Amino acid sequence: MSKSSPRRPFGGKSTGTVTVIEARVHRSSARNARLAFILTAVIVGLLAAVVAASYMHPILALILGGLIGVPTGGIVWVLVRIWPVLRLLWWWLPEIATTVLLGIGWTQLANRTTGPVTAVVVALVVGVPAAIPASRRFILAWGMCLFVRHRLRVCFAQFIIANQSGSLPLILWAKPTPVGERVWVYLRPGLSAKDLEARLDKIAVACHASTVLVERASERTAAYVRFDIKRREVLTANVASPLVDVITSDTPAATDRPSPAVPTALDLPDVDAPTITLPTQGKPAKKPATTANGSKPAASSSTAEDDVSDWI
Secondary structure, eight states: OOOOOOBOTTSSBOOSOOOSSOHHHHHHHHHHHHHHHHHHHHHHHHHHHHHHTTTSOHHHHHHHHHHHHHHHHHHHHHHHHTHHHHHHHHHTHHHHHHHHHHHHHHHHHHHHSOHHHHHHHHHHHHHHHHHSHHHHHHHHHHHHHHHHHHHHHHHHHHTSOOOTTOOOOEEEEEEEOSSEEEEEEEOOTTOOHHHHHTTHHHHHHHTTOSEEEEEESOSSOTTEEEEEEEOOOOTTSOOOOGGGGTSOTTSOOTTTSOOOOOOSOOOGGGSOOOOOOOOOSSOOOOOOOOOTTSOOOOOOSOOTTSOGGGGO
């Protein structure tokens, strides 16, 4: 009895192989490489022929232009054709470089020292950074940066819409922050920051983070964005302040200071308000003052002795 092979999500049977570069990416890369070869060969060949025509016969100039344009187009074809592989190597460049350096170091150490000395050196190199909290946090923080870069790549490949050719955004670099990690990404045509904002909750789940924010990293181009992955809250932690050293030792503590009496109720008779007295009627009017030439000043519209009720 034969065992049925698992079905693929979009139909067809699984071959049991792991696809590193998708088929449509291969097709797009081949098409772009062919176009780049033709354009480069024609443009470079014509330019070389035009320049060479000033020094030799035009037919010889065309032959020389072809000899220059075809190899140049071949170099461009190779670069465009292997771009998916170069991008894959870029994604794994930190891991590859670290593995190569560790392998070279181990080989040199094993060839130049004895077995016990090699074991002691390896124990010190691995154990000392792991025992010191500062170095341990430093190594873990940069390790999470490498982890986040790969998780973002999985997000772009799984549920974030890419362009028709299947080219994923280029994940540039990542660095640790006090709350998590920060990753810079260069978007390809077909994707914008608005498309990413609608999927930040899924990105946070994929990165095993609390929240994820995305914003533009450059004012000149919208393709250059920055992801801020938040894993912890630092505002609630105790932060050492230099102001503590400014306070003198003889300053009384807050518990030793007398607390002022705080009123719990207020009555209007308790408020000291100024007494206002109104002018009384019946007093003789003052004699109007005279000016310097002996004339009386102009009469005002009303006096203090007038009854306001006469004007109502």
